[in-house]
Amino acid sequence: MPEASDATRVRHPLVELTLARSRELVREPEAVFWVFVFPILLAAILGVAFRSRPPAPLPVALVAGPGSEARLAALAHAGDLVAQRLGASEAREALAHGRVVLVVSADEPPVYTYDPTQPESRAARLAVDAQLQKAAGRADAFTPGRVEVSEPGSRYVDFLVPGLLGMNLMGTGMWGIGFSLVVARNGKLLKRLVAAPARHSHVLGAQLLSRLIFLVPEAGALLVFAHYLLGVPLRGSLLLLGGVSLLGALSFSGLGLLTAARPRTIEGVSGIMNLVMVPMWVFSGIFFSTERFPDRLQPFVQALPLTALNDALRQVMLEGAGTVALVPELANLALWGAASFLLALKLFRWQ
């Protein structure tokens, strides 16, 4: 490498281009917010909103009448019920509005009014009946032992975090690469770089490299936060998790490159980006499971790269899956990445 006449060393163009792109990104406070802070914020907010609560007592109503006082006392012993006395019409209304899940009439013997399609109503019927029978003199035949389990990894936030990671990898891959290239094209910087002899492969390769450099802190920050503060499990190998994230990031970088291959304006590229990303926000199981979509839609849903990435991330993090189990998802990502990258190179507009 030739030495410059002053102290600055001449670096390889790929290094300089990558540095330039990375500096631009870290010097842009908005970019830092969206890439690093936003996913953590979202995980924290949604984690709090959908946190698992201890089982709530079931609300039931007793219609006021001659025996209701004694029944209220009987139900008060049961920790999983909370009973109140109401007039007959008030009780009906409370049931209709879901404020109580079961109404006990004032008759002797009582009549239980409840909706058998509601699991809570059925549970309330069993609990109320057991308490009232006991109060009426029925003895328990035996006292069963009990073991309570709480399974970490089955909470909503556990489902959510891999989805957010996938969404973030998609967003930064596409916006990060797409915007920067279109801005450079619009300002004739791409043309100038090519006119000064920058290799096409270096200009585009630097975008990917800088993307990969930022992948580590970006995915790392979210995972560290989720694991240590929200208790989201990391059951599979961290190496495999890194590999899946890397492949996902590359795949979406390819798509970002493709969407940015032709447009000359930010408006133009934004439209295409949304066209590509909105279906994935909806269908790729970020916030809820893809199984909720009807069977007819499944081939489409499963073909989306974000679906594959989210599935793979969940399998590694929540189920501790190994590489072999992930082959279909990894193949999907590799295919999307390679196809979009090659197409982007063919279509790319330098001026």
Next chain:
Amino acid sequence: MAIDAPALRCLGLVKRYGDVVAVDGLDLEVGRGECFGMLGPNGAGKTTTVEILEGLTAPDAGEVQVLGEAWHGDGLGLRTRIGVQLQETKFPEKLRVSEVIALFRSFYPRGPGVGETLRLVALDEKRSAYVRALSGGQKQRLSLACALVGDPELLFLDEPTTGLDPQSRRQSWDIIEGMKARGRTVLLTTHYMEEAARLCDRVAIMDHGRLIALGTPRALVASLGAEHVVEFAIDASQDGEPLRAALAALPSVERVAREGGSWHLTVREVHLAVPALLAALAARGVAPTQLTTHHATLEDVFMSLTGRSLRDA
């Protein structure tokens, strides 16, 4: 063979955009060490021509040789020997001046260091400034620095001083003269005739994609046959043709050009032409609303060739 090849040669260059012929059969040859100017109004085809010569645009017809080579593929080898300044480049706002120059320096196998390049364009004090903090003139000099950083044998400058204040323009002129002094070839486009007259060894005047005049600035002005220009304005509704003939017959007048109500006489001797002109106008009962005289410039050459002024064309 490439040693004594001219710096630039093109033959029969044609470029069309739809129905518009941007470049219409252009032949040019620029020698080594020459500062060659392309002068013409906006839309004359200067930028298209330069971008074809730079290998950024493919011509529809014609041949191009740069430093004895034709453009092939991405032309990386040839590109390391030339410096290119585009009319307008937006460098990343959040990069520092020295970072932008280091970036461009990395593309070339040889050339001055970042510090030396900064001194060359008088930006050393702005070394650590962000691009967005630069003035228009400083951005233009940064752009010039990126074209110089590979120590090019041939420098393309597309309107290097358009939109600059007089002081920044003079600074750019000094830099370009420095390149000339070091024996580099410079091709620049401009629509400022004083810039072309000051910097260029030869000037090509372009209009509608064609070359309409070529020569040294002095020879082009001399081709007018007279050194002075008398300009005056009269009511534009006057029938000009009888007046034109009368003016052409005045003593010392070489040429008469008219643009609506404004008239340009190319004259050898102002002191002979002006009294005769005023008398001729008075005889017709026409009062001039304006009368000025100046030394003939390249602007007047363009005017006499096209009947239009450079700026309005």
